[in-house]
Amino acid sequence: MKPSIPKGTRDFSPAEMQRRNYIFETIKSVFLLHGFQQIETPAMENLSVLEGKYGEEGDKLLFRILNSGPVLEQIRNSKSEIRNADVTEKGLRYDLTVPFARYVVQHRNEITFPFKRFQIQQVWRADRPQKGRYREFYQCDADIIGSNSLLNEVELIQIVDKVFTQFKIPVTIKVNNRKILQGIAELYNLKEKFKDFIIVLDKIEKIGLEGVENELKEKGLTQINIRTVLIRQSIARGLKFTDGSDMALSDINNAFQKCESEVGMKGITEVVAIANTVYETTELKNSIEFDISLARGLDYYTGAIIEVKAKDVQIGSVCGGGRYDDLTGIFGLPNVSGVGISFGVDRIYDVMEELKLFDALQTEQSSTEILFVNFGEKEEIFCLKLVTELRSAGIAAELYPDRDKIKKQMSYANDRKIPFVALVGEEEMKSGKVKLKDMNSGEEKLVGKEQIAEMIGKK
Amino acid sequence: MKPSIPKGTRDFSPAEMQRRNYIFETIKSVFLLHGFQQIETPAMENLSVLEGKYGEEGDKLLFRILNSGPVLEQIRNSKSEIRNADVTEKGLRYDLTVPFARYVVQHRNEITFPFKRFQIQQVWRADRPQKGRYREFYQCDADIIGSNSLLNEVELIQIVDKVFTQFKIPVTIKVNNRKILQGIAELYNLKEKFKDFIIVLDKIEKIGLEGVENELKEKGLTQINIRTVLIRQSIARGLKFTDGSDMALSDINNAFQKCESEVGMKGITEVVAIANTVYETTELKNSIEFDISLARGLDYYTGAIIEVKAKDVQIGSVCGGGRYDDLTGIFGLPNVSGVGISFGVDRIYDVMEELKLFDALQTEQSSTEILFVNFGEKEEIFCLKLVTELRSAGIAAELYPDRDKIKKQMSYANDRKIPFVALVGEEEMKSGKVKLKDMNSGEEKLVGKEQIAEMIGKK
Numbered sequence: 001m002k003p004s005i006p007k008g009t010r011d012f013s014p015a016e017m018q019r020r021n022y023i024f025e026t027i028k029s030v031f032l033l034h035g036f037q038q039i040e041t042p043a044m045e046n047l048s049v050l051e052g053k054y055g056e057e058g059d060k061l062l063f064r065i066l067n068s069g070p071v072l073e074q075i076r077n078s079k080s081e082i083r084n085a086d087v088t089e090k091g092l093r094y095d096l097t098v099p100f101a102r103y104v105v106q107h108r109n110e111i112t113f114p115f116k117r118f119q120i121q122q123v124w125r126a127d128r129p130q131k132g133r134y135r136e137f138y139q140c141d142a143d144i145i146g147s148n149s150l151l152n153e154v155e156l157i158q159i160v161d162k163v164f165t166q167f168k169i170p171v172t173i174k175v176n177n178r179k180i181l182q183g184i185a186e187l188y189n190l191k192e193k194f195k196d197f198i199i200v201l202d203k204i205e206k207i208g209l210e211g212v213e214n215e216l217k218e219k220g221l222t223q224i225n226i227r228t229v230l231i232r233q234s235i236a237r238g239l240k241f242t243d244g245s246d247m248a249l250s251d252i253n254n255a256f257q258k259c260e261s262e263v264g265m266k267g268i269t270e271v272v273a274i275a276n277t278v279y280e281t282t283e284l285k286n287s288i289e290f291d292i293s294l295a296r297g298l299d300y301y302t303g304a305i306i307e308v309k310a311k312d313v314q315i316g317s318v319c320g321g322g323r324y325d326d327l328t329g330i331f332g333l334p335n336v337s338g339v340g341i342s343f344g345v346d347r348i349y350d351v352m353e354e355l356k357l358f359d360a361l362q363t364e365q366s367s368t369e370i371l372f373v374n375f376g377e378k379e380e381i382f383c384l385k386l387v388t389e390l391r392s393a394g395i396a397a398e399l400y401p402d403r404d405k406i407k408k409q410m411s412y413a414n415d416r417k418i419p420f421v422a423l424v425g426e427e428e429m430k431s432g433k434v435k436l437k438d439m440n441s442g443e444e445k446l447v448g449k450e451q452i453a454e455m456i457g458k459k
Numbered sequence: 460m461k462p463s464i465p466k467g468t469r470d471f472s473p474a475e476m477q478r479r480n481y482i483f484e485t486i487k488s489v490f491l492l493h494g495f496q497q498i499e500t501p502a503m504e505n506l507s508v509l510e511g512k513y514g515e516e517g518d519k520l521l522f523r524i525l526n527s528g529p530v531l532e533q534i535r536n537s538k539s540e541i542r543n544a545d546v547t548e549k550g551l552r553y554d555l556t557v558p559f560a561r562y563v564v565q566h567r568n569e570i571t572f573p574f575k576r577f578q579i580q581q582v583w584r585a586d587r588p589q590k591g592r593y594r595e596f597y598q599c600d601a602d603i604i605g606s607n608s609l610l611n612e613v614e615l616i617q618i619v620d621k622v623f624t625q626f627k628i629p630v631t632i633k634v635n636n637r638k639i640l641q642g643i644a645e646l647y648n649l650k651e652k653f654k655d656f657i658i659v660l661d662k663i664e665k666i667g668l669e670g671v672e673n674e675l676k677e678k679g680l681t682q683i684n685i686r687t688v689l690i691r692q693s694i695a696r697g698l699k700f701t702d703g704s705d706m707a708l709s710d711i712n713n714a715f716q717k718c719e720s721e722v723g724m725k726g727i728t729e730v731v732a733i734a735n736t737v738y739e740t741t742e743l744k745n746s747i748e749f750d751i752s753l754a755r756g757l758d759y760y761t762g763a764i765i766e767v768k769a770k771d772v773q774i775g776s777v778c779g780g781g782r783y784d785d786l787t788g789i790f791g792l793p794n795v796s797g798v799g800i801s802f803g804v805d806r807i808y809d810v811m812e813e814l815k816l817f818d819a820l821q822t823e824q825s826s827t828e829i830l831f832v833n834f835g836e837k838e839e840i841f842c843l844k845l846v847t848e849l850r851s852a853g854i855a856a857e858l859y860p861d862r863d864k865i866k867k868q869m870s871y872a873n874d875r876k877i878p879f880v881a882l883v884g885e886e887e888m889k890s891g892k893v894k895l896k897d898m899n900s901g902e903e904k905l906v907g908k909e910q911i912a913e914m915i916g917k918k
Contacts, residue, residue, distance in 0.1 A: 072543055116857075
């Protein structure tokens with residue numbers, strides 16, 4: 001029997017963990033620098049919390065947990081109709097935003113608003129696995145809830161810019177606003193079909209312009225002349241937010257004015273205000289780009305939407321987010337606006353690997369600084385005392401546990417990339433010295449035990 | 460609708476997260492000091508990996524995941540017998556040891572043995588929730604696999620001692636050996652009922668001596684005179700491993716010699732050897748205690764077993780582990796011995812809280828060092844520039860995003876325990892100064908913006 005793991009899931013080796021931890025720690029440090037506080041929520045949520053929040057497609061992708069007890073027997077013996085709740089009442093977290101909204105409502109009396117929280121946890125989706133798409137993956141989210149100020153959008157863009165600058169990944173920060181998309185829906189008299197419109201538009205990168213046109217037709221959205229919209233886009237695309245100027249989004253704005261789409265005009269105002277404040281206060285290392293075809297799939301966005309693309313690697317977005325005006329309303333707490341972003345650690349990892357950005361980070365190096373070779377019973381005790389002393393001084397040290405051949409022990413040190421090896425045989429024990437081998441240079445030196453820390457560069 | 464979370468699960472607030480992170484980081488740093496390497500495995504494993512590894516009881520406590528797709532519909536429409544695999548093929552991790560064994564077998568060609576790995580992840584058990592017992596909780600495990608040396612057991616005891624010393628939690632490190640329990644089973648001619656014996660003995664703290672006697676009877680284990688065994692225990696209990704002496708476990712050893720129980724004698728030898736090496740090489744801060752009634756519930760232990768109890772708090776064990784000689788054998792890789800320990804973070808948290816050990820750690824303090832009050836549109840931009848500069852200098856800073864009343868903003872700083880507040884109104888902007896308030900002393904000072912870092916103690 002060859003053991004395996006469920007498809008779409010992964011094991012992470014020590015080398016991968018070092019790189020992943022570097023990514024997590026970097027993002028976490030930026031979140032803390034901006035005053036976000038960490039929370040965690042359970043992996044399982046009640047299905048009543050999860051269902052209906054991610055669209056029809058999302059509901060299908062929820063991992064459901066079988067109720068405890070002899071459920072299968074009950075199903076087999078049941079004469080009457082089996083209700084869903086008899087079989088499953090809990091599901092695995094699909095994202096971090098909905099559980100966060102649930103958290104906010106449930107703990108509203110303990111929370112100081114505006115609440116800036118971050119959360120680094122796994123999510124699960126029963127999606128078809130493919131390159132870069134997993135059934136279990138981590139999200140790193142930062143959200144501000146309980147504040148309408150656009151300064152929050154500004155802060156999130158600053159965070160995005162800072163994180164990817166630290167990673168040395170050049171990115172484009174794409175922005176749009178759901179209010180602009182609402183305006184377009186008004187332009188075409190399609191307000192009640194807004195959700196369908198968003199879902200189709202969201203696929204533009206996957207299925208192309210023609211695909212979008214076909215799907216719009218299928219959904220009966222024939223009124224929308226998507227080519228006209230995209231001509232506006234191509235105009236807007238030319239207007240990269242490179243200098244914080246007013247960007248002459250006037251073409252779209254004029255259309256909104258003509259049809260008196262308040263919401264559309266509000267969207268334009270917001271996009272411009274956010275970009276202006278960013279440019280006025282921050283030296284961005286990456287560029288912001290307005291993209292009217294940016295829709296984002298999730299139902300709950302109502303304002304600014306952000307998506308971040310790596311410039312030099314063909315891969316989906318590496319970060320995304322937006323404003324949601326009434327996510328907590330579903331749970332009984334209306335009129336609380338929130339805005340957040342989510343970093344996709346797995347894609348960031350893939351991008352860093354492709355751009356060979358890990359090489360400079362020395363994530364390969366072992367955390368163990370010195371290995372003591374095991375020569376036998378007496379030497380063992382002698383060495384273990386030394387190892388214990390070194391550890392007390394904060395130096396990560398190991399004694400090889402078995403009395404294996406020296407060659408095997410040396411190759412262990414080599415494979416583990418441990419920089420120093422100590423060899424203590426009978427002679428060394430007598431003289432109270434330690435033979436220290438620098439594994440990089442191959443140099444060997446006889447040193448007093450009190451010199452070890454110094455020799456390996458720890459004093 | 461009031462949202463809630465599944466019973467036995469928990470949300471963790473920012474304050475709790477700070478304390479929990481302190482516990483995780485402390486344990487992790489000791490693991491790294493001892494040369495352990497981190498891995499992660501998926502939350503879900505195939506049921507074939509999980510089932511049959513935790514005893515009958517354990518199988519019942521597995522959380523099973525409903526297969527994807529329209530499973531419920533299929534069940535309803537199915538005319539034929541529903542097989543388990545039609546409904547569920549995956550389950551949530553029950554502990555970290557079995558997934559680790561699976562990992563080792565699956566990745567054996569990439570691993571350098573002996574493999575010292577640590578893993579800090581959640582596990583799920585469909586147990587009846589009660590105080591200190593959750594359905595979702597973290598385990599922090601360190602295991603060495605591919606080495607028979609008792610030096611590994613020595614190292615794990617050192618780690619336990621170090622971790623609890625850092626936490627300032629006085630503990631007793633209880634040890635026993637499954638081989639001694641096997642010897643006792645041989646003593647009573649009960650070799651084939653060994654598993655039952657272990658399961659019953661493991662309950663001694665919960666159900667007491669009489670309870671154990673009754674259950675032994677129920678299982679047909681009437682031959683075992685548990686009182687006689689426990690007299691030996693009480694003798695052994697007197698022989699605390701306080702000085703590394705030979706401990707005169709002779710009473711039990713004699714009994715093993717009489718019935719020629721090789722395994723029993725081997726167990727005694729191991730217990731003595733481990734204790735002697737610990738005492739010879741390490742100044743322990745906590746005491747080791749031999750406890751012949753220590754059984755540990757899991758099927759796979761074959762050698763040393765360890766359980767750690769807090770001295771001053773009535774709570775289950777805070778750490779436990781042992782040696783398993785053939786856990787990877789189940790997955791097709793025989794003759795690979797492993798030994799490990801697992802720290803129970805939730806109980807450690809409860810103990811630290813009860814002993815008020817968090818108070819001295821200042822985990823309450825916000826990570827944000829300074830909050831800029833928001834006085835309005837112009838001030839916003841002025842302050843955001845300063846905030847951005849401070850963050851570039853590595854100082855965690857926030858600008859309050861909304862133009863709320865000053866009182867509300869000050870109470871935000873207060874609730875968040877942010878030590879400094881900067882007030883910049885029209886006058887301050889004109890003079891290029893910042894009014895800095897020390898939230899602890901209440902003192903206010905007008906300072907130049909380049910002095911802020913210095914004032915808040917960051918230069």
